[in-house]
Amino acid sequence: AQKVTQAQTEISVVEKEDVTLDCVYETRDTTYYLFWYKQPPSGELVFLIRRNSFDEQNEISGRYSWNFQKSTSSFNFTITASQVVDSAVYFCALSVKAAGNKLTFGGGTRVLVKP
Amino acid sequence: DGGITQSPKYLFRKEGQNVTLSCEQNLNHDAMYWYRQDPGQGLRLIYYSQIVNDFQKGDIAEGYSVSREKKESFPLTVTSAQKNPTAFYLCATKAAASTNEKLFFGSGTQLSVL
Numbered sequence: 001a002q003k004v005t006q007a008q009t010e011i012s013v014v015e016k017e018d019v020t021l022d023c024v025y026e027t028r029d030t031t032y033y034l035f036w037y038k039q040p041p042s043g044e045l046v047f048l049i050r051r052n053s054f055d056e057q058n059e060i061s062g063r064y065s066w067n068f069q070k071s072t073s074s075f076n077f078t079i080t081a082s083q084v085v086d087s088a089v090y091f092c093a094l095s096v097k098a099a100g101n102k103l104t105f106g107g108g109t110r111v112l113v114k115p
Numbered sequence: 116d117g118g119i120t121q122s123p124k125y126l127f128r129k130e131g132q133n134v135t136l137s138c139e140q141n142l143n144h145d146a147m148y149w150y151r152q153d154p155g156q157g158l159r160l161i162y163y164s165q166i167v168n169d170f171q172k173g174d175i176a177e178g179y180s181v182s183r184e185k186k187e188s189f190p191l192t193v194t195s196a197q198k199n200p201t202a203f204y205l206c207a208t209k210a211a212a213s214t215n216e217k218l219f220f221g222s223g224t225q226l227s228v229l
Binding site for chain 2 (some may be wrong): 033
Protein backbone atom coordinates (compact mmCIF):
# COMPACT_ATOMS: atom_id res chain seq x y z
CA ALA A 1 0.00 0.00 0.00
CA GLN A 2 1.03 3.56 -0.63
CA LYS A 3 1.19 6.31 1.94
CA VAL A 4 2.04 10.01 1.91
CA THR A 5 2.76 11.91 5.10
CA GLN A 6 2.84 15.67 5.47
CA ALA A 7 3.79 16.16 9.08
CA GLN A 8 3.20 19.91 9.14
CA THR A 9 -0.50 20.71 9.36
CA GLU A 10 -0.11 24.49 9.34
CA ILE A 11 2.74 26.93 8.81
CA SER A 12 2.49 30.65 9.41
CA VAL A 13 5.12 33.04 8.04
CA VAL A 14 5.54 36.73 7.41
CA GLU A 15 5.75 37.90 3.84
CA LYS A 16 9.18 37.49 2.22
CA GLU A 17 10.18 34.65 4.51
CA ASP A 18 11.03 31.29 2.96
CA VAL A 19 8.87 28.30 3.80
CA THR A 20 9.63 24.62 3.30
CA LEU A 21 6.92 21.97 3.20
CA ASP A 22 7.88 18.40 4.03
CA CYS A 23 6.57 15.31 2.27
CA VAL A 24 7.52 11.72 3.03
CA TYR A 25 6.15 8.85 0.98
CA GLU A 26 6.00 5.08 1.25
CA THR A 27 5.82 2.59 -1.57
CA ARG A 28 7.42 -0.72 -2.44
CA ASP A 29 7.25 -0.03 -6.14
CA THR A 30 10.24 1.27 -8.04
CA THR A 31 8.17 3.08 -10.65
CA TYR A 32 6.18 5.98 -9.27
CA TYR A 33 5.44 9.67 -9.67
CA LEU A 34 5.25 12.41 -7.10
CA PHE A 35 3.12 15.52 -7.35
CA TRP A 36 2.51 18.79 -5.56
CA TYR A 37 -0.84 20.58 -5.77
CA LYS A 38 -1.94 23.94 -4.39
CA GLN A 39 -5.49 24.50 -3.10
CA PRO A 40 -6.28 28.21 -2.75
CA PRO A 41 -9.39 29.37 -0.85
CA SER A 42 -11.47 28.93 -4.01
CA GLY A 43 -11.19 25.17 -3.50
CA GLU A 44 -9.87 24.01 -6.87
CA LEU A 45 -6.59 22.11 -6.76
CA VAL A 46 -3.90 23.54 -9.02
CA PHE A 47 -1.08 21.36 -10.31
CA LEU A 48 2.42 22.57 -9.46
CA ILE A 49 4.89 19.85 -10.35
CA ARG A 50 5.33 16.17 -11.22
CA ARG A 51 8.53 14.13 -10.79
CA ASN A 52 9.18 10.49 -11.64
CA SER A 53 11.07 8.03 -9.47
CA PHE A 54 14.01 7.87 -11.86
CA ASP A 55 14.76 11.57 -11.90
CA GLU A 56 16.24 12.94 -8.70
CA GLN A 57 17.26 16.21 -10.27
CA ASN A 58 15.99 19.05 -8.18
CA GLU A 59 13.98 21.73 -9.85
CA ILE A 60 13.45 25.45 -9.51
CA SER A 61 10.58 27.34 -11.05
CA GLY A 62 10.47 30.98 -10.16
CA ARG A 63 10.04 31.23 -6.39
CA TYR A 64 9.27 27.50 -6.11
CA SER A 65 11.82 24.74 -5.73
CA TRP A 66 11.60 21.03 -5.06
CA ASN A 67 14.06 18.64 -3.41
CA PHE A 68 13.54 14.96 -4.25
CA GLN A 69 15.63 12.43 -2.29
CA LYS A 70 14.95 8.74 -2.81
CA SER A 71 17.30 7.78 0.00
CA THR A 72 14.97 9.39 2.52
CA SER A 73 11.73 8.98 0.50
CA SER A 74 11.15 12.69 0.63
CA PHE A 75 9.90 15.26 -1.85
CA ASN A 76 10.07 18.62 -0.15
CA PHE A 77 8.81 21.92 -1.52
CA THR A 78 10.17 25.39 -0.80
CA ILE A 79 8.61 28.76 -1.47
CA THR A 80 11.24 31.50 -1.52
CA ALA A 81 10.33 35.05 -0.54
CA SER A 82 6.74 34.12 0.23
CA GLN A 83 3.86 36.36 -0.77
CA VAL A 84 0.33 36.70 0.56
CA VAL A 85 -0.97 35.02 -2.61
CA ASP A 86 0.92 31.88 -1.60
CA SER A 87 -1.54 31.36 1.24
CA ALA A 88 -3.20 28.05 0.48
CA VAL A 89 -3.24 24.37 1.36
CA TYR A 90 -0.49 22.39 -0.35
CA PHE A 91 -0.84 18.68 -1.05
CA CYS A 92 1.82 16.15 -1.86
CA ALA A 93 0.63 13.08 -3.77
CA LEU A 94 1.98 9.75 -4.99
CA SER A 95 1.02 7.77 -8.08
CA VAL A 96 2.15 4.17 -8.46
CA LYS A 97 1.93 2.26 -11.71
CA ALA A 98 1.16 -1.00 -9.96
CA ALA A 99 -1.87 0.62 -8.31
CA GLY A 100 -3.35 1.80 -11.55
CA ASN A 101 -1.81 5.26 -11.39
CA LYS A 102 -4.37 6.51 -8.90
CA LEU A 103 -3.20 9.36 -6.70
CA THR A 104 -2.67 8.92 -2.97
CA PHE A 105 -2.68 12.29 -1.21
CA GLY A 106 -1.03 13.47 1.95
CA GLY A 107 -3.06 15.31 4.56
CA GLY A 108 -2.01 18.72 3.29
CA THR A 109 -0.16 21.65 4.84
CA ARG A 110 -1.94 24.96 5.28
CA VAL A 111 0.38 27.90 4.61
CA LEU A 112 -0.59 31.31 5.92
CA VAL A 113 1.50 34.22 4.72
CA LYS A 114 0.92 37.38 6.69
CA PRO A 115 1.66 40.82 5.24
CA ASP B 116 -14.53 28.00 -21.20
CA GLY B 117 -12.66 24.75 -21.10
CA GLY B 118 -12.47 22.71 -17.97
CA ILE B 119 -14.49 20.97 -15.32
CA THR B 120 -17.76 22.26 -13.96
CA GLN B 121 -19.10 21.08 -10.65
CA SER B 122 -22.56 22.02 -9.45
CA PRO B 123 -23.99 23.06 -7.17
CA LYS B 124 -21.29 24.85 -5.20
CA TYR B 125 -23.22 24.30 -1.96
CA LEU B 126 -25.69 21.51 -1.24
CA PHE B 127 -27.72 20.60 1.79
CA ARG B 128 -29.05 17.14 2.53
CA LYS B 129 -31.84 16.14 4.86
CA GLU B 130 -31.79 12.91 6.81
CA GLY B 131 -32.67 9.93 4.64
CA GLN B 132 -32.34 11.86 1.42
CA ASN B 133 -30.24 11.02 -1.61
CA VAL B 134 -28.49 13.89 -3.33
CA THR B 135 -26.59 14.06 -6.61
CA LEU B 136 -23.51 16.11 -7.33
CA SER B 137 -22.84 17.04 -10.91
CA CYS B 138 -19.49 16.94 -12.71
CA GLU B 139 -19.20 17.90 -16.36
CA GLN B 140 -16.01 18.21 -18.41
CA ASN B 141 -15.21 19.43 -21.91
CA LEU B 142 -11.56 18.42 -21.90
CA ASN B 143 -12.30 15.20 -23.80
CA HIS B 144 -10.62 13.23 -21.02
CA ASP B 145 -11.32 9.53 -20.66
CA ALA B 146 -10.76 9.21 -16.91
CA MET B 147 -12.84 10.89 -14.22
CA TYR B 148 -12.54 10.74 -10.43
CA TRP B 149 -14.47 11.72 -7.32
CA TYR B 150 -12.61 12.67 -4.15
CA ARG B 151 -13.85 13.52 -0.69
CA GLN B 152 -12.02 16.11 1.43
CA ASP B 153 -12.67 16.44 5.16
CA PRO B 154 -11.38 19.44 7.13
CA GLY B 155 -7.68 19.17 7.79
CA GLN B 156 -7.40 15.95 5.84
CA GLY B 157 -6.20 14.90 2.45
CA LEU B 158 -8.29 13.77 -0.46
CA ARG B 159 -9.73 10.27 -0.46
CA LEU B 160 -10.86 8.50 -3.60
CA ILE B 161 -14.55 7.55 -3.73
CA TYR B 162 -15.06 6.26 -7.28
CA TYR B 163 -13.32 6.53 -10.60
CA SER B 164 -14.11 5.81 -14.22
CA GLN B 165 -11.53 4.97 -16.84
CA ILE B 166 -13.92 5.06 -19.76
CA VAL B 167 -17.59 5.50 -20.59
CA ASN B 168 -19.92 2.87 -19.10
CA ASP B 169 -17.23 1.69 -16.71
CA PHE B 170 -16.40 2.66 -13.14
CA GLN B 171 -14.62 1.21 -10.11
CA LYS B 172 -14.79 1.70 -6.38
CA GLY B 173 -12.12 3.74 -4.69
CA ASP B 174 -11.08 3.62 -1.06
CA ILE B 175 -14.32 4.91 0.48
CA ALA B 176 -17.13 3.93 -1.90
CA GLU B 177 -19.68 2.81 0.71
CA GLY B 178 -22.76 5.02 0.72
CA TYR B 179 -22.03 6.47 -2.71
CA SER B 180 -22.98 5.59 -6.28
CA VAL B 181 -21.95 6.85 -9.70
CA SER B 182 -22.76 6.48 -13.37
CA ARG B 183 -20.81 7.19 -16.55
CA GLU B 184 -23.28 7.19 -19.42
CA LYS B 185 -21.52 9.97 -21.29
CA LYS B 186 -17.87 10.83 -21.61
CA GLU B 187 -18.51 14.36 -20.41
CA SER B 188 -20.45 13.53 -17.29
CA PHE B 189 -19.73 11.64 -14.07
CA PRO B 190 -22.41 12.37 -11.45
CA LEU B 191 -22.00 11.26 -7.85
CA THR B 192 -24.99 10.30 -5.71
CA VAL B 193 -24.63 10.46 -1.96
CA THR B 194 -27.16 7.99 -0.63
CA SER B 195 -28.89 7.83 2.73
CA ALA B 196 -26.53 4.98 3.59
CA GLN B 197 -23.70 7.49 3.89
CA LYS B 198 -24.02 8.44 7.54
CA ASN B 199 -21.43 11.18 7.58
CA PRO B 200 -21.75 12.97 4.23
CA THR B 201 -20.66 16.43 5.30
CA ALA B 202 -17.50 17.14 3.32
CA PHE B 203 -16.05 18.95 0.33
CA TYR B 204 -16.34 16.88 -2.85
CA LEU B 205 -13.93 17.30 -5.73
CA CYS B 206 -14.24 15.95 -9.23
CA ALA B 207 -11.11 15.45 -11.32
CA THR B 208 -10.20 14.26 -14.79
CA LYS B 209 -7.19 12.86 -16.56
CA ALA B 210 -6.58 12.32 -20.26
CA ALA B 211 -6.21 8.57 -19.75
CA ALA B 212 -6.27 6.50 -16.57
CA SER B 213 -3.23 4.49 -17.64
CA THR B 214 -0.95 7.49 -17.67
CA ASN B 215 0.78 9.41 -14.92
CA GLU B 216 -0.28 12.76 -16.24
CA LYS B 217 -1.63 15.38 -13.88
CA LEU B 218 -5.21 15.52 -12.72
CA PHE B 219 -7.39 18.50 -13.52
CA PHE B 220 -9.81 19.48 -10.76
CA GLY B 221 -13.17 21.16 -10.57
CA SER B 222 -13.95 23.84 -7.99
CA GLY B 223 -15.80 21.46 -5.69
CA THR B 224 -19.16 21.06 -3.98
CA GLN B 225 -19.60 21.58 -0.24
CA LEU B 226 -22.20 19.16 1.07
CA SER B 227 -23.74 19.72 4.48
CA VAL B 228 -26.40 17.88 6.46
CA LEU B 229 -29.42 19.84 7.72
